[in-house]
Amino acid sequence: MSQKPMTKTQLVASLAEACGSDKATANQTLEALAGIVSQEVAAGGAVTLPGLGKFQCRARPERMVRNPATGEQFMKPADRVAKVTIAKALKDVIND
Numbered sequence: 001m002s003q004k005p006m007t008k009t010q011l012v013a014s015l016a017e018a019c020g021s022d023k024a025t026a027n028q029t030l031e032a033l034a035g036i037v038s039q040e041v042a043a044g045g046a047v048t049l050p051g052l053g054k055f056q057c058r059a060r061p062e063r064m065v066r067n068p069a070t071g072e073q074f075m076k077p078a079d080r081v082a083k084v085t086i087a088k089a090l091k092d093v094i095n096d
Contacts, residue, residue, distance in 0.1 A: 041082055053086045 006014075008030070016026035037047045037055055046056035057080050065076045 044080075049087075051087055051089045053084050053090060056083050056085070057081070058083045 012023050012027045012030060015030060016023045019026060019029075037049075040047050041055050041057045044057050046054055048054045059080050060078060062078045063076055064073055066073045
């Protein structure tokens with residue numbers, strides 16, 4: 001079941017059709033949503049999109065890592081990573 005991911009153009013067209021609006025408005029809405037989620041997560045907060053999941057920022061401590069190509073081990077500094085937790089509603093739709 002290897003299927004190409006939906007492109008932004010396809011997503012905008014589907015969003016416009018579902019909302020009964022034009023593609024320009026749908027594109028602005030999509031970009032605004034992405035911007036809001038990005039800003040909130042980058043600031044250390046979390047955003048829940050009902051039916052889809054929760055986007056949040058998680059801190060990772062300094063740790064030893066290994067370069068798989070060379071086998072060299074080195075200390076990687078602490079960093080932050082985006083984490084997405086999938087909503088139960090989406091899991092249920094996928095597994096139906």
